[in-house]
Amino acid sequence: MKATITEQQARDKVEQYIQGALSALPAEAELKPFTRNRSECTDPTDKGPQGRFEISATYEITGLDPAHFPENFTAVIQWWESHEFKVLTDSRPTDQYVFARNTGDAFDMSIKANDLGKFYVGATSPCVWPNGTPEPQALEADQPEQPVAAPPEPEPEPSRKPRRAPVDDEDFAQTNWTDGGTSY
Secondary structure (H helix, E strand, C coil): CCCCCCHHHHHHHHHHHHHHHHHCCCCCCEEEEEEEEEEECCCCCCCCCCCCEEEEEEEEEECCCHHHHHHHHHHHHHHHHCCCEEEEEECCCCCCEEEEEECCCCCEEEEEECCCCCEEEEEECCCECCCCCCCHHHHHHCCCCCCCCCCCCCCCCCCCCCCCCCCCHHHHHCEEHHHCCEEC
16 A cells, blocks of 8 residues: 555656657657557556556657668667666567566566567556555555445346347358348
């Protein structure tokens, strides 16, 4: 139940890290937003309480020559290493993907390229409280569990008519599928 940075601070840091990676690339490289997410930490790696979120963003980097992707990967990795990131996964040369974690603040970053000439950089925050401090419901969840009465038995659902007639397997094999499904 530790305090964290706020969601907004996490969002700002994600963007700062992405800008930093961009600064390692050639001047013609530009960011094109690809995804931005706020995901609940339902199974956090630190086994902490629910109610916290990971903030992430991924950008496509445009303006890069695919022939120079290997050099671009090296440039970003060197930037990471000079900013407390440690490479945890390097799938090259089989897959153009590298993943790193910051040893100081646990932010993750990745770079990925594909055969279509696309190059992506992403960053993800560790689990953070929306306002930086545990939410009241998380504090309550941290209390010892109290016995709870069993929920009432659900009433059986009324039987329903099928929405459509059952399929006759013999007709299925006789259907001409090239003309939209008319039967012979």
